Amino acid sequence: xxxxxxxxxxxxxxxxxxxxxxxxxxxxxxxxxxxxxxxxxxxxxxxxxxxxxxxxxxxxxxxxxxxxxxxxxxxxxxxxxxxxxxxxxxxxxxxxxxxxxxxxxxxxxxxxxxxxxxxxxxxxxxxxxxxxxxxxxxxxxxxxxxxxxxxxxxxxxxxxxxxxxxxxxxxxxxxxxxxxxxxxxxxxxxxxxxxxxxxxxxxxxxxxxxxxxxxxxxxxxxxxxxxxxxxxxxxxxxxxxxxxxxxxxxxxxxxxxxxxxxxx
Amino acid sequence: xxxxxxxxxxxxxxxxxxxxxxxxxxxxxxxxxxxxxxxxxxxxxxxxxxxxxxxxx
Numbered sequence: 608x609x610x611x612x613x614x615x616x617x618x619x620x621x622x623x624x625x626x627x628x629x630x631x632x633x634x635x636x637x638x639x640x641x642x643x644x645x646x647x648x649x650x651x652x653x654x655x656x657x658x659x660x661x662x663x664x665x666x667x668x669x670x671x672x673x674x675x676x677x678x679x680x681x682x683x684x685x686x687x688x689x690x691x692x693x694x695x696x697x698x699x700x701x702x703x704x705x706x707x708x709x710x711x712x713x714x715x716x717x718x719x720x721x722x723x724x725x726x727x728x729x730x731x732x733x734x735x736x737x738x739x740x741x742x743x744x745x746x747x748x749x750x751x752x753x754x755x756x757x758x759x760x761x762x763x764x765x766x767x768x769x770x771x772x773x774x775x776x777x778x779x780x781x782x783x784x785x786x787x788x789x790x791x792x793x794x795x796x797x798x799x800x801x802x803x804x805x806x807x808x809x810x811x812x813x814x815x816x817x818x819x820x821x822x823x824x825x826x827x828x829x830x831x832x833x834x835x836x837x838x839x840x841x842x843x844x845x846x847x848x849x850x851x852x853x854x855x856x857x858x859x860x861x862x863x864x865x866x867x868x869x870x871x
Numbered sequence: 872x873x874x875x876x877x878x879x880x881x882x883x884x885x886x887x888x889x890x891x892x893x894x895x896x897x898x899x900x901x902x903x904x905x906x907x908x909x910x911x912x913x914x915x916x917x918x919x920x921x922x923x924x925x926x927x928x
Contacts, residue, residue, distance in 0.1 A: 657891075662891075694891075696889060696891065697889070698887070698888060698889040700885045700886060700887050700888075701884075701885035701886070703885075708885060710887045710889055712889055712891065714891060719891060719892075723892065733892055734892075735890050735892070736890065736891040736892045737887075737889060737890060737891060738891075741887040741889065744887065745886070745887075769885060770884050770885045770886075771885050771887060772887065868888060869886055869888055870888055870890075
């Protein structure tokens with residue numbers, strides 16, 4: 608990715624956020640402000656990824672001839688939430704085999720406003736806000752795969768099928784690597800995979816890889832054990848193409864996905 | 872030649888571009904805009920990498 612790339616991370620006060628929700632926009636805003644100063648970033652247009660914990664999303668396959676009104680009706684049926692409290696939006700993501708594929712998301716307006724307020728409190732303009740799973744799906748080249756993100760806290764599983772995020776699952780990971788981590792991870796992974804495979808027309812196959820993002824190098828034996836337990840070949844998630852070697856791609860995977868949006 | 876091949880592959884790949892704070896784009900709106908090339912996307916002089924530490928990263 609051309610030009611100067613700066614990256615950084617900063618913790619926020621525990622009282623300022625919880626489970627992906629901003630409880631104190633000013634405190635989070637100040638933390639971001641300090642991060643910007645420290646990394647000498649002066650741009651004011653921000654692309655923001657928010658935790659999937661604050662929203663829900665669906666991928667819908669419809670007849671190619673479906674009108675926008677029919678799509679809206681199908682989305683409303685699938686995401687039947689109180690419109691006063693929840694915002695719903697959908698977008699076309701492609702056409703394949705005479706089908707119209709739509710990605711829809713719904714989120715709590717108040718929760719999203721707190722996040723936007725935090726970004727603005729840092730002096731930034733949030734021009735794009737999207738779910739982390741959507742950003743993450745752009746960073747992998749496999750058509751169908753399972754991404755296990757051990758960098759996040761809580762840890763996350765994202766199932767990607769036909770290049771689209773299909774399912775998100777977050778879970779607390781309290782088991783250290785030395786104490787049966789494989790079994791703990793496999794339990795969560797199998798639960799998510801079984802739930803996803805209840806759907807029809809999935810392309811996830813036993814050959815679809817399990818991609819593990821971690822800040823530390825994972826032992827080869829752990830990946831082998833995970834492969835055996837989960838039934839998918841496990842490997843460390845590779846850096847997206849053109850990412851400088853100096854950038855820790857696992858750490859900044861979501862940010863890299865944001866940069867890969869087509870509306871840059 | 873290589874560049875064109877890369878762009879064709881990228882266009883075929885489904886892409887979630889939903890912006891939770893922007894305008895919703897329907898099929899007709901997206902079609903009129905077309906697809907940005909892979910290379911133009913990658914020509915970013917600088918990137919703001921803001922982690923809210925909301926379970927992101």
